[in-house]
Amino acid sequence: MADLLQPASVDEVAHALAHASRAKLRVAVHGGGTKVGWGPPPPADVGISTRRLDAVVAHRYGDLTATVQAGATLAAVNRELARHGQWIPLDPPSADRATIGGIVATNDAGPRRHRYGTPRDLIIGIDIVRIDGTAAKSGGIVVKNVAGYDLGRLMTGSFGSLAVITSATFKLYPIPAASRTVVIDVSEDARLKGSRHLTDTRSASLSGERPFDRLDAVVSSLLASQLTPTAIELETKPLRLLVRFESIEAAATEQARQATRIAESNGAGTTIVAGADETALWEAHERRAWEDDGAVIKLTLLPKDLSATLAWLASTGEAWEMIGRAGVGALLLRVDGDAAAQARVLKDLRARFAPGRGSAVLVRGSEALKALVDVWGPPGDSLPLMRAVKQQFDPEGLLNPGRGPFGL
Template sequence: MASSSLDTIAQAAHARWGTPASRAAGPADAILDQLPAVVLEPTTVPMLADMLRWANADKVAVVPRGAGTKLTWGRTPPRIGAVLATTRIDGSIDHCAGDLTATVPAGARLEEVNAALAREGQWLPLDPRLADRATIGGIVATNDSGPRRQKHGTPRDLIIGAEMALVDGRTAKAGGRVVKNVAGYDLARLLCGSFGALAIITRATFKLAPRPPASRTIVASAPQARPLADLALALLSSPLTPAAIELQSRPDRLLLRFETTEAAANQQAAAAEALCGAHGVDASMVSGDAEAAVWREHQADLSSADGTLVRVAVLPAQVGDVLGHAERVAAQHALECRVAGRIALGVVYARIGAGEHTRPSPESLRAAIDALRQNAWARGGSAVVVSVDPAIGHVVDPWGDVGDALPLMRALKARFDPNGILNAGHGPGNI
């Protein structure tokens, strides 16, 4: 049924499941200008598995969807037969507070999950962009994280088990509900960052953390980003344990967050402020509503839809040089460049675009992306286009060359999804 018309796909789905589990796609369901034939919204895991079995048998291309906050990441899908949503699947949160673990449904929003875990003074310490809307399944599928990655890691570091639906209609489990789980292949971590191309996650189990009773943030400012990069390296070699070390540009600032007990937060913040002074960097401490506002502004800047966003990953010691290179590239092509991200981890986001009232030329954007990518590759790093200006979306490869890993990726794809129906062509190498 690979050549079936969209109408035929929609009719087959409606005949099999009816409404509301199957409905016609509307403009809001389009993904990068591609309109699916039908939106499938199962209410149970067996129904979801049955939908996958049907799609696989009839070779209907499927795009899994949670809240839809990351659907524009990656390559434009060459075909979409159906969007398969997970947000209506029934499921409760299984919280083992004594073990600091929780199993949660993939369609649950992170904000809702943490509200439930807070009753026992615990939380899942992930803070990706659009965290108030993002679902657990989408966060795991993209391995998305935020500023607190500095202390708590990514979903791949926190996940200890997963339940999934396979394309042949079977369901499977991997890992378990205890932190020390080493038996067999770690399929749960394999699914992290797979972009839904191998299986659809239905539930995930995570190790949790106690909710910190206090938080303090040091805001360090400098005329340029390079001194802040050096300061971040100095913080890494100090005994301080910040929950986040984030760079902001325009204005150039370093945000240092400490989340622990009241006394320890004050002590570490004071020590960090003194370290900033020793490096000739102005710093001040914020807490309460002022602190929350600082972090909301930072996350909003990263979540903005304007311009082209490139994620660059290099060694932390190389970040200062990468920042300088990004500024030179932007100036060379008459573009504006704002940089933010996990500077002490070597992960920064460069948002490039034209001025406030002008539109960049496709040629200048492509040239700037190529320059950033070549510089990262030369350092043994990577540069991935997270979101792109529509003017060049059809000609820019968001992933770039993934090197020797591509044959392994293709082999895994062939084993899990031999007909290539899950997020077809969305990943590296048209996987």
């Protein structure tokens, strides 16, 4: 195990990196350690932990912005911001352990990205330290700002391969007053069970009888509607959608009612959940895909390709489970079975996507599986450009070597 440094200031980070760079030591950057399984572990001579950089530097609540250090956990930051009724509306898994730096570096998000986007959509400024110890910033503390290149967005999804993030500034949102979740069961046609909610026989014949078609019909109808959900989440065990509305009380309840009508006109069964039950529902949802064994694949696709992908998975004969953002097309697929079967699913899945229309990245897998497949999948024609950027920031490849996308 390499030495783990725990700098307590930006100067100490800069000093440590400058030293490592002079001594040609390979550096691995650590936050909360919630995503160490994403990609191969970097071979490192020294580790740098951001955990002591955990301050909320400023909460400018009148301006709806906050600057926070990289080592603070998302949950701790949001607890602080809640004192003024605001938050960073990100909800990736393990928010009590995942750090701001790690969430930005992986551009990780959760169900609410349907409304609020990912870290790249919320970040307005960043402070970084380059491998040679140079501290630099871009953006600022104002939401609207086009001065200079956007290094903050460049860092989102870079997996720490370009620089060490020391703090980030985000635009904030008010915490909504009320929430409702509509659980939409698409596994069987609710009307065939003699449902009392049958309202539209014409659309029943159009929506098809098969569950994946029904799923597609419900998601498409929700997207085409003027409802403003904060999340449209898929679960496959059983096959259902969790559609969340967060707003003022009157709007959350009214929109939940409207979503119910849309779902039922497509032959789905519905339940509206609120309060403690709703909280429990979402906590259980977050753990899905991660708590059971198996390889986990981060899947992105166009929303209209989701049901065909599910139907294809069902035809493979493998055991699998999928959850995620059905309205956005960002999902997690867990695949059971041995490494060879998992590898087959991953490769066939990738082959289904034309360039730019989908991706499948392995975020959890056995060593055996990682020996059989590439973690990232096909890179497209911009890889040389990404390598050129890495080369500029870290010419000797000392920072998180091999950790970045496509092994940058």
